Amino acid sequence: VLTRASVRDILGLMERPAESVVPFELAREIATREGAKAVLDGEIVRLGRSFVVSARLVSALDGQELATFRETAADEDRLIGALGELSRAVRERAGESLRTIRASSELERVTTPSLAALRKYVEGSALADESGEIDRGLALLEEAVALDTAFAMAWRKIAVLLGNEERDRARAIAAVVTAYRHRSRLTEMERLLTVGYYYTRGPEPNGDKALAAYEEAIRLDSTSTSALNNAGVVYGEKRDYERAEAVYRRVVALPHTFGGAFTNLVQEQIRNGRLSALDSTVAAFRARFPESNDLWEAEWYAVWGRGEIDRADSIGRAVFTRARTSRQAIRAAAATADLAAMRGRWREGLRWWTRRSEAMMRALPSTANRLNFALDTAQQVAMLDGDVDRTRAVIARGLALYPLDSISPADRPWDLLSDIGATIGDPAMARQALAGFERDGAPTARDPMGRRALYSAHVALAERRWDDAVDLLHEADRRTTVFPRYALVQIGRAHDRAGRPDSAIVYYERFLGTPDPQPMVDASWRAPTHRWLGELYEARGDARKAIEQYSRFVELWSEADPELQPQVAEVRSRLGRLRAKVG
Incomplete structure (x- = not known):
């Protein structure tokens, strides 16, 4: 049973006055958002001196009428007694009726007046976080913000997914800026999460401000998956790996966790030298999300962390062969390329980097990704034989095909050009990258x-x-x-x-x-x-x-x-x- 306080909270998220009259259809939407099974609707009709008191129990999920109740009062003096009889009938029969229906899942408490947008947000987030279906999740989130263009938490989630995938930084920045612009309409918890991410991956990054926002959010709700996980990210970037690991341990133990938290935990366990804990973390991930497309990443990290290079190589190759998502193809190819290069098989590594780049371009066929493909090739050439002239020629061809001024400033590959300039001893290239x-x-x-x-x-x-x-x-x-x-x-x-x-x-x-x-x-x-x-x-x-x-x-x-x-x-x-x- 929802309390009046809960109803007021939900009305706020729906951007309605807290003391709004709650007609039946609005009550059903509130029940749907909160995961309640049913709504009890009723009315009193006067017929001359008598009264007819009726009620109906309706499924919140599909609107099906589950049970009806009716009592008659001969006059006003007997009205309270009729209401009592009706209440008893509801209590006796409601439990049986509710056992026959499926409950709707509780929808996340985020601010949007649109139930349709909220459903897409929840479904898209679940696909990305629990199943590793990043592309499908992003598509649904884009549909959510199309339905409610001021849906700040959906914009924030888009920015998070793009940032995690390291793709289309300009689009990710635009998404987090949009979320931040609408922060004033949010609850305090949502506002803190939005501000925290803005200062983590937005146009004005500031680790201290981000951490302050996340820690305040944790004080408000110590079970917030987003607040805890993102605090762990900031701790890790500050190289406080012990605190990062401790936070991720809390995240994976939450009722509403996600697959990436287990992968984050495995990485911190490796950094902290707790190799004996890796298998149990992977097993917990597998038990919680057995169908996750990202489970292989935790398995890969675990064997790599223990120095089992052949097993890591086998996992990467197998995942690429049966890849169901762009993330699987991109990350499996990258891992296999790195292992080949580490073993001095640079030509094989280049073939795997090509596969990674092709998967990247299928996911996001941008000019920036095409140029990065050419520069990756140049870097491999530089490491293979140190042929400066050949490396420069590969870079020149790439820049001729995909000029830097055709790429968003946020996506220009100055990091890679700087690294190559240092590797081949080219001061002009390194200085160009610095500028x-x-x-x-x-x-x-x-x-x-x-x-x-x-x-x-x-x-x-x-x-x-x-x-x-x-x-x-x-x-x-x-x-x-x-x-x-x-x-x-x-x-x-x-x-x-x-x-x-x-x-x-x-x-x-x-x-x-x-x-x-x-x-x-x-x-x-x-x-x-x-x-x-x-x-x-x-x-x-x-x-x-x-x-x-x-x-x-x-x-x-x-x-x-x-x-x-x-x-x-x-x-x-x-x-x-x-x-x-x-x-």
Whole structure:
């Protein structure tokens, strides 16, 4: 039974006066929103001196009339007695009637006057969060905002899904800005969630403001999935991995959780070194959402986190082969590409990156994605053989076909161009990327100074200014605007090239010893780091450590591309000499 207070709350979400008269159709909509099975409607009709008191019990879900009740009062003095008899009849028969019908699901409490828009919001959110059907979920959410253009929480959800998929940043920004613009019409809880996300992924990112909003939302409702999960995201971005893991543990235990919370938890468990907990988290995900299209991601992270590379590779290939969603195809292809590259099979990796790019373009055939496809190819060429001229030629062809000025400023790939410029030692390219960031990215960056430090570090690396690169990478790392392990390996490499072997060893070892649920940095840098460490230990005269590092390099690159086999042969020769020396 809904209380008057509950009815007033729902009327507020429907943007109706709290003391509105509640006619039957409005009562049925309120019952539908709250998941009530039925509505009791009644009337009193006067016939001369007598009265007829009647009631009907109606299914909220489909309007079916479940039971009718009728009493007659001979006059006004007997009216109260007739009402009593009617009430008793309702209590006696209502339970039996309600057992014969299916309850409607309680619809989420979000502000919109449109029941149709609310239904699409709930269905779209469930498809995305519980089944991993991102594209279908987005389509329904777009239908919801078409029905109610001021539906702030639907706009927010669109921004969240696009942000999670890392696609169409301009559209995601527009969605969160629209949600934020309508925040004044929301309940306090909705407003806090909207403000929190605006400062997490909107045009004015501010982690402290976002976290303040989410923590206040948690104080209002300690079981809010959105508030807790998004607080975990911000903790993770601040590298407070212990608090992030603790929050995600709370999220997965909630009655209304979602699949992504389990995947988030697995990643934090890897970062915190709790590998023994991975299987139980995956099992809990499987038990809660056995049909989720995203379950494989948690399984993949778990085996990758334990170092079971062959199993991770098998999972990625199998998922891509039977992919039912664009997310499955994109992420499975990317993971398989990274593992191939890490093993020195760059040509195979490039084929998988091509499959990823094709899946991206099927999901979103934008100019930005087409250019990213070309730049991904250039990056693979740069890492494969360091052919600067060939890398530049690939980039030039891509930019000729898809000019930067044809792409939204928010989607221009300055990050990738900056990285390639540092990798191939092209100062002009790195400086062009820095200038592009200042123009297009700095105004909406989470931390412009931190991002500027990373771009400037790439310029310094390209210009072989090793000391400047070290300082700038430390600054970017301190401000958490660079992947931590990427900073470690690049700082190590700068020390190495500057002739500081002891410092290089420290950072290379930290890079290899830091757990990471994501394979992207390892794809390019794990195997080379083993080789560089082997060389440094050999030069220091530490044969056993040199053997250990060289052996890991050879194990990773034993089936590397032919172009890389001379490096493998050289390391095998070094291994032979060292093993003969130590006996």
